[in-house]
Each structure stands twice: as C-alpha cells, then as structure tokens.
Amino acid sequence: MYDVDICVLGAGPAGATAALHLAKAGVPCLVVDRAVFPRDKICGDALGSGVLPELALIDAALPGRLAASSRQLPTWGVHFSAPNGRGIQLPALPAFTPDTPPGGHIIKRLDFDLLLVEELRQRPEVTLLEGVNISRQECTADGRWLVESADGQTRIRARLLLVANGAQSAFSRQVGGHALDPAHHCAGLRVYYRGVRGLHPHNYIELHFHQEFLPGYLWIFPLPNGEANVGVGMLTSAVAAQKVNLRERLQQMLTQHPALKERFADAEPLETVRGFGLPLGSKRRSLSGEGYLLLGDAGSLIDPVTGEGISNAMLSGRLAAATARQALAAQSFGAGILATYDDAIHQNLGRQLELSYRMQRLLRFPRVINFFANRAANNPRLSDAITNMFLNRDLRQQLWQPGFYVRQLLGPRRGPVVRAGIRMVRELQRWWRK
Numbered sequence: 001m002y003d004v005d006i007c008v009l010g011a012g013p014a015g016a017t018a019a020l021h022l023a024k025a026g027v028p029c030l031v032v033d034r035a036v037f038p039r040d041k042i043c044g045d046a047l048g049s050g051v052l053p054e055l056a057l058i059d060a061a062l063p064g065r066l067a068a069s070s071r072q073l074p075t076w077g078v079h080f081s082a083p084n085g086r087g088i089q090l091p092a093l094p095a096f097t098p099d100t101p102p103g104g105h106i107i108k109r110l111d112f113d114l115l116l117v118e119e120l121r122q123r124p125e126v127t128l129l130e131g132v133n134i135s136r137q138e139c140t141a142d143g144r145w146l147v148e149s150a151d152g153q154t155r156i157r158a159r160l161l162l163v164a165n166g167a168q169s170a171f172s173r174q175v176g177g178h179a180l181d182p183a184h185h186c187a188g189l190r191v192y193y194r195g196v197r198g199l200h201p202h203n204y205i206e207l208h209f210h211q212e213f214l215p216g217y218l219w220i221f222p223l224p225n226g227e228a229n230v231g232v233g234m235l236t237s238a239v240a241a242q243k244v245n246l247r248e249r250l251q252q253m254l255t256q257h258p259a260l261k262e263r264f265a266d267a268e269p270l271e272t273v274r275g276f277g278l279p280l281g282s283k284r285r286s287l288s289g290e291g292y293l294l295l296g297d298a299g300s301l302i303d304p305v306t307g308e309g310i311s312n313a314m315l316s317g318r319l320a321a322a323t324a325r326q327a328l329a330a331q332s333f334g335a336g337i338l339a340t341y342d343d344a345i346h347q348n349l350g351r352q353l354e355l356s357y358r359m360q361r362l363l364r365f366p367r368v369i370n371f372f373a374n375r376a377a378n379n380p381r382l383s384d385a386i387t388n389m390f391l392n393r394d395l396r397q398q399l400w401q402p403g404f405y406v407r408q409l410l411g412p413r414r415g416p417v418v419r420a421g422i423r424m425v426r427e428l429q430r431w432w433r434k
C-alpha cells in the first residue's frame, strides 16, 4: 500500500511530463504504468513543432539529446497529395541547406517515450512503478482515491490523481464521463515497413488525402534504417457509416492505388497491421473533478485535423503539474480549485482545437482539397500555409483569417474584389458557426 499526495496514472508523454515538472519543483509523486519501458505505442511517430519547446521546458538539454539520437529522423517538409492525385512538395523552410533546422522529427514511440521515462528514473522525487496494471478506482469517504492493480498486489491511496493512462482510460469513461463519441473519435492503423520506394531525400512526411478516407488521411513517415511508419486515420463515425473494413482498405490502397502500388511492390511489412483509437479534442469536455485531472488522450486532446496528440499531451502534463502544485499549496483537492486546469487547457489549446475542427469539417469535401492543391502548386504563400498547418500550429491561426484565403486566391492588388471576397468568407464563417 502506497499513501501519497499525488499519483500519476500512466508514464506516456502526458504522465511523464507532469511528473517531471513536479519533480523539477521538488514535489514528490508516484507514477504507475502497466508497461515496462521501452514499450511500443501505436502512433504515427511524428513529433510536431510543439514537442521540442515542451522538451526544453522540462530540461533545456533534452531537445539536443533527441536531435543527436540515431533513432530519430529529422524532417524538412511535407508531401501533400490531394484526392485528384495532385502532389505538392511543401518544404518547411524555403531553401534547404544541410544546416537548415528541421521542421520536425520522426522517432518510434518505443524510443521517444523511453527518453522521458529515463528522465523519470533519474529523479529522486519520482517513484516509478512499471508493470502495474491499475484496474479499479474508488473515491473513499475521506475524499481520497484508492486505486488497485488487477492482481491485487498494489494498492495506492492518493489525494490527487493525474489520470494519463491514454485513449482507453477506464477512469475517463467511468468517472470523467468521456464516453467514446464516434463523431469526435478517429480509428487509426499502423504498420512498420522496410523498403518503401520513393521516399523524399529530405525525409518529407507524406499525407495522402484519398477520397476513401476523408476527412482522414493515409500517411507514410520515413524512419531511420530505411524503415517507414505507414498508417491511416479515419473518423470513427465515417468508418461505421460506410461500413469500412479499414485494414482491407489500407491494404488495397498500398497494393492497387496508382500512386502507391509501385512504391510498395517490394516493400516488406515488419509487423501485422495494428489499430488504436484517437479521442479527438473537437468537443469541449470537462477535464477535472474531485481529486483528479484528465491529461493527454485520457482527456481527449488530440488535434482533429492532423491527429497530433503528443505535444498536446505534454502541454496538458505541464499545466496539470502547475494545478497540482497550487492544490498542494492550498491543501485542497476539491473540484473547485482543480477546475483552473480546465481553464488553462482551454486558454492554451481551445482556439487551436476549434480551428482544427472547422478545418476537419472542410476536409470532408474532396473538391475543396483539390481546389487548394491546384492553387498551392503555383502559389508559394498558400503552400507555406498548408505546410504550417502540419508543422507549425501557431501559424495555423492565419488559416482562419478570411483575408488570407482571398489574397492567396485572387492576388494582393485587387482591392475591391478582395474586400468583397472577405465579406463573403465572413458570411460563410458566420453560417458555419451556426
């Protein structure tokens, strides 16, 4: 039996980040994970632009350690392919030289999560229990949480639970009220390959928006040693409505699609296709209650357009640690004080998730994507914007400015036409919000 103030359930990016920020502030915590690290996690393995700053906030040396690892691959751009087959190459920065900083990194979760867990193992403030599967939780009469492992060997009493046990969290469903909502949930598949032909020399990540998967996409992300992470994500409601067998459809695409079949002709799958869910942050939900906070996937915080969840998970870990410290200082773990976490998440992620959800709804229309892809091929500013959508979330803001589209599409000097266009897009936005 452990009796602690703070227990973190799950040592993925959300839980590990929370525990490391607590440790940095000298606050002890107990971290428990059912896996023994290194462990795999079904994922695209792409680290978006938000991850390096989060790593640096844990420890300024961490981004350098990641970049120096032979297990990661830097990426310098995005290859975007539209439903009409048009492919556009979108460099992260206009000109490439060997010194150009990469737009992101790709690293198997086996290795990335271990990087964080190794930090946890070194911190005296952190007690890490691996291989402990928590299967039961109960709020006791004194307001503390009692959690217990499936084998009954481990029991933990905690005043505050930071729930970071991922997309299948029973706590989120049973206590937090996060039932799986097919309209705000994505089904994802991943399979590692070796020998995919035609990967970009600067390790571009590939996003293939085929009509069959919209508003989701098929991805090919290069990895070190000639391997690639190949997968697909599709809205769970669309999978159900179209009665799709996603595994079969992915296989069909790789073996029959004219743009892919040659590239996969001699490629060797390194595992069977494996699936996992992505709880999307396209719907605002409560993230706290009496004595608990929901972090990362357990709080449904994945970006609804890109499927990116690692950086949001880390951000939520950092904000949860700050709230936990406030609660500890006030010696109060009630729902009132913990609700500041909801506010902090909303302030930091609310706008981004809202914008992404709107974009996701636009991406359901193949003609819209084709239109932008056709234009972007000859319009560097528009192609920059599409790149930023995937590699730079701050710049995503500009994608919801009506003037931006109109200027990209009509050119900067057509004043009255541009103004009329802006009014029209504003009208459309108002209609959309309704």
Ligand SMILES: Cc1cc2nc3c(=O)[nH]c(=O)nc-3n(C[C@H](O)[C@H](O)[C@H](O)COP(=O)(O)OP(=O)(O)OC[C@H]3O[C@@H](n4cnc5c(N)ncnc54)[C@H](O)[C@@H]3O)c2cc1C
Pocket: 009, 010, 011, 012, 013, 014, 015, 032, 033, 034, 035, 041, 042, 043, 044, 045, 046, 047, 048, 132, 133, 134, 135, 164, 165, 166, 167, 187, 188, 189, 190, 231, 275, 276, 277, 278, 295, 296, 297, 298, 302, 307, 308, 309, 310, 311, 313
């Ligand atoms: C197919 C797919 C592709 C994706 N691609 C990307 C991508 O390219 N880039 C990106 O940024 N995001 C991607 N994501 C999303 C990303 O994987 C998640 O958002 C991210 O892993 C969330 O981190 P987390 O710490 O919240 O949860 P997790 O990483 O799932 O960690 C949860 C931890 O809790 C532990 N745990 C679970 N249950 C228990 C239990 N009962 N008791 C104890 N411990 C438990 C697990 O062992 C695990 O270590 C993808 C997701 C999927 C499914």
